[in-house]
Amino acid sequence: MSTVKVITGNHAASFGARDCRAEVIAAYPITPQTQVVELLSEFCADGVLKAKFIKVESEHSAMAACIGASAAGARAYTATSAHGLALMHEMLHWAANARHPVVMANINRAMGPPWSIWTDQNDSLAQRDTGWLQFYCESNQEVYDTTMIVFKVCEQVLLPGMLVLDAYILSHTYEPVEMPDQELIDEFLPPFDPPYRMDLDDPHAFGALCTPEWYMELRYLIQEAHEKALVTAREVEKEFTKTFGRSYGVVEFYRCEDAEEVIMIAGSTASTAKDAVDIMRKQGRKIGLARIKLFRPFPNEEIRELASKVNKLIVIDRNISFGNQGIFFNEIKACLCNEKNRPPVYGFIAGLGGRDMKIEDITGIVEQADTCDIEEILWWGVKL
Amino acid sequence: MFVEVRWHGRGGQGVVTASELLAGAALAEGKYLQAFPEFGPERMGAPIRAFTRISDEPIEIHSHVYTPDVVVVLDPTLLGNPMITEGLSDEGKLIVNYPGTADEVRKTTKFMGRIYVVDATKIAVETIGRPIANTCCVGALVKVTGLVTMDQVEAQIRKMLQTKIGEKATEANIQASKRAYKEVAS
């Protein structure tokens, strides 16, 4: 029997890890992630979750310990945010390059200085080149559900993955979350069984020095795994829908079938944008929303297909790559640059440092896109 | 003129210094040059390689040396390894620190081009007092190839080594180099 609990996004992550039977958790506290690991720590102490909880002294060590545990054949999990994620950076590379399917919840939080504990996407996007899969969530339900999707995809392709949720808007907001029967979850996500591990009966050296002669081949295999991950993610999402009824896809399309213009965005702001779409539809705009759930590997096909059918794309980034533009904006443009029928793509920077994104902000951005110069880097709501 | 030299030795024998000595001399004579060690972790006693490129024109290329024109071997114990003559065509020259004849080297290496030998270790021990053969091998190289002049080599040895090893040892190295220049034979 499934149960429904009203819980925060952070706890949705904890329950997700619990129900996915995480075996080793190594984590370090950081606002606004702390509740994820506090609840997991309780689960372990109560015996509800049979796992080892390593109370490490930094995020860098957290990731190192997770890698070690995964190398030993255990399902490893952690959670962090912003500066903690940044501190892990070296070991994020390590996890991916060493092909360990560590799963991590990252609470999107703005980088300092100035100190900010509110949401934006720079922290996770700054790690996009580390080889980690990245799944962006819109709701607490999706956070819970995505935990098992990420574990399943990652363990099949042997790459680490992060599920990303907005600080406060999801992490500290209560929403109803349905948790299915454990039996169904166990069937969906079988035990972790990697082909190579630290094993006395099958000894190997992991991660040794590699000269230029073979390094490139090892990297090619990772790219190949990412390509496989894209296919696998689509399949797993379909299987998830079949088993549990809920549907996300790697890009979620809302009212795009006959849309002339489509807003593209990742994270919880998409929900607000869906309401804005409904309002604008009533006003006669043929507008839709495409929510990017899977960012790494990048869903080229879904985006190219969408682009071929619309007249305009409006990308809203709650992030900025300084010296260039919003990161989703840049990646979407790159994806379309060789397409014959590509529409104009507008980019907006909005909601940095947790600045609230209201329906009026979304509709305002869409209206601005009616008249503004496409070459402008458009910062929405900046008071300068 | 564009010449690529590959040096073979063991870590600690001054192989890299030899390649730099040659490069420095070339620079002083108005030539263009590159000198670099084999990129990788080095260990005392482990076989290593170094490279020098000398040219009349500016050198643009930055890839490895695959087909040297001259190979210099500072340590005779390396001769059994086929890597010594890898990429060296029969038009190339093989110069070896070796206490014996060129024919013996030909037998060991099966190299069909021109072979030159000099007992650099003996010269070094007698002149410098230590079996460091690198400056000798530079002298031998100069005699065989004429790439640079001995005057320049002498100047370079002073420039590069004097502050490190002192005047007496520097002069000894110069003498050793000149002796090797004289004694190298095919």
Add this chain to the structure above:
Amino acid sequence: MSKKKMMRASIPVEEYMFPGTVDCQGCGGAYAMRLALKALGPETMVVIPACCWSIIAGPFPTSALKMPIYHTAFETAAAMASGIKAGLEIKGKKATVMAWAGDGGTFDIGIQALSAAAERNEDIIYVCYDNEAYQNTGIQRSSATPWGAWTTTTPRKHPKDRPKKNMMEIMAAHRIPYCATSTCGHPEDFVRKLQKAKEIVGTRFVHVLATCPTGWRSPPEWQLKIPRLAVETCVFPLYEIENGVYKINKKPKEKLPVIEYLKTQGRFRHLTEEQVQYIQGEVDKNWELLLKKEKLGRIF
């Protein structure tokens, strides 16, 4: 006619390290690993952070050891070992997990993870093979470099002017069950201590002085002679701290003057008489202090 005399091997005979490793001639760190694996036996997994052993272990696709190795980032040896141990335990598997790190990866960049693992009393053996500088990257000073030593970042005009960090005291302060020093020149001592450590549960720290002819500017053939002199001069005492009790394993009958040790290595050749006297004074002070600690009984 020669009479064959049988000797009982005091060190296990079985080898777990393949010959042909690329360490420098006279490398104490390579010999120490060979001894450590004999002591711990085949049910051992080795975690190696960035250090000389990252190279000595051999490049892909080779390995110098018969047991599993996990290469890891510089600062993470203790964290990685903790993670591997936790993973093995939750899967019901048993193995001795040994972190094998250099002085840089222990005293400096690795100290945070090591301190945390020790504070949690993680069930790992942590061996620091100490060649007293960042030798793998070209002889730069670490906090394990002794006072007065030359390194490329403490040139002869300005040699190391701070004392060697006392890692044993730092580890003991974490109240772990076992800390010990040894050297690559004392194979029986080193093997005995690791065999003892193997039977203890919790964090075990072994600090082994490892000769480095390249960085110490010493003849490779003095690989064992130099660390033995380090013990005979009391520069590097052999001792254990077991559950808070100090035990000095070797009290030299005739304590040699430190110059006997210093003169074997080019990294000390610039020292003036005054500096040698200073070193002698410090060595004597530290030795007296150690003798006193031994008399204290349990300190925690």
